[in-house]
Amino acid sequence: MTKVYRQVFFMELRKLITYRSDFWVNFMGQTFFSLVIAYYLWESIFEQTGSDSMQGYTLQGMVFYYLMAPLIFRIQQGQGIGFASREIYDGQLSKYLLYPVDFYCYKFAGYFAYSFFYIIQLFLILFLYNCFFYDPSIYQFSLWGTIAFLIAMIEASLMFYFLFSITEFLAFWFDNIWSLGVILRFGTSFLGGGLIPLKFFPEWANQLLSYTPFPYMINFPLNSLTASIESQEFLRSFFISGAWTIGFFFVARQLWKKGQYKYTGVGI
């Protein structure tokens, strides 16, 4: 049966590279814009404050952060809002209900293909960054950092997938969950350090956030990549996010089971 999910994974990858222009715009466009906006914004902030470093970030460090954070966030988001809700609304879900496969695994294989595709993009961009702006104080390749990053990234993607599934499956009960998806995405990005580094948050907020799933979505993988996380802290983060992942998995699974009774297969 694993062959099915492998096939779905490769078909999604094939689909992603079918359209050449979209591939290159997606690859270069988003990264370029993130980089330019981050550079000019933080350059003027550093200039205004007259300091060389803010909360431990130099200007180059900050630009690196804003280059990586959106890429990490994109890896987690996979197919994005609507991967299940859209199919519930237009009745396309019916075809998955006819297949003798596990819908959850089938969808995750497709979701993971997107994540995999964006991980490759991240490493390519990291390589290009190192070619032109190499600074060992900001990022230096290390095997441990890369392995830790991949572990943290897989866990973060799973956690986000199950959390996102919860909102997606609410489509069985509600006529439109788009706004909920947008709020979740914005909230995750903000509380996970995608908009502002978490070091800029007050200490009490960081303490509080450490018990929530959010810092483990962007901050944790990013710190793992730059090897700026102690092994003990890594393990602690790994277990907390693991607990959240399992929790989200069970809630999503229950919603999926109950939701099917509500499904009307509209549109066929």
Next chain:
Amino acid sequence: MIKVENLTKEFKVHTKKPGFKGSVSSLFNREYTTKEALKNFNIEIESGEIIGLIGSNGAGKTTLTKILSGIIHPTKGNVSVLGFNPWKKDNEYRKQMALIMGQKAQLWWDLPALDGFLLLKEIYQIPTKDFYDRIEFLANYLNVKEQLNIQIRRLSLGERMKVELMAALIHQPKVIFLDEPTIGLDLTAQKAVRKFIKEYRKEYKPTMILTSHYMDDIEELCPRIAIMKQGQMVYDGQISQLHDKYASNKVIELNIEGEDQQSILLNSFPEELGKIQKDGKLIQIVTPRDLVMESSKFALNCVQISDFSIKEQEIANIIEKIQNSGKLSD
């Protein structure tokens, strides 16, 4: 093979008063109404049989198909297909069943059909040799061999329907639900799909339920039909018996040259033999079955006739009559 007992399906539907005020009030106070799509519906279908499901929009045909294929759960009632309860979603059942929806695609829009088939090969665990043999057989039969490597989105509607048929049949299902398989297709494509279904049935003998609004599909493929109205069965029987049971009249068509000859017949035809009317050069007599001979004799003796035919009433008209008159099931 397929047994449906007292099947009922209710849908709770949100209603909203018209206008802006109605939209605002529905934000705070939602009103719902319950719609019964199926009411104590019963049917039995033997192994290898094909049955045509007929009914106007909202009659419950698609709801029945969705329940039988396990997509939705019924409100109450029992269903057994191949000995399985469809909505329990047993993988063994799903491997032996297919649903073809004329308005929905299962293949991937951005990839060629062959990529989609390879995924189905894994889903249904089809051995490689069997898989390629089936592709060869189906593609040759449907004449789409050249189209298998083209993106689905670039195929014509007819070609798309053919590859969708291939996708649905590649695992050689024992039960097939066809929901309007010829919808939107041109006449040639409709004929090709019908011909294929006929041949496929001869070869594999699956049990089939066909839903269609096109009478040609039903008449050509289904010896037995079930007519549904508002979630209930109003007729279940052989299509050939429809004329005997529900068409009390036959139609005599006469081609008569010359206005004067036509007028003679129109004015002299006895009322008790049936209704007579003029339709261009053609004179039509709608007469009771037992008076066909007498009516024909009268017309032949009365005027000079260049052409003559006796026809049954159209099936579509009889079905419409049954649907409009309500419960007529035997």
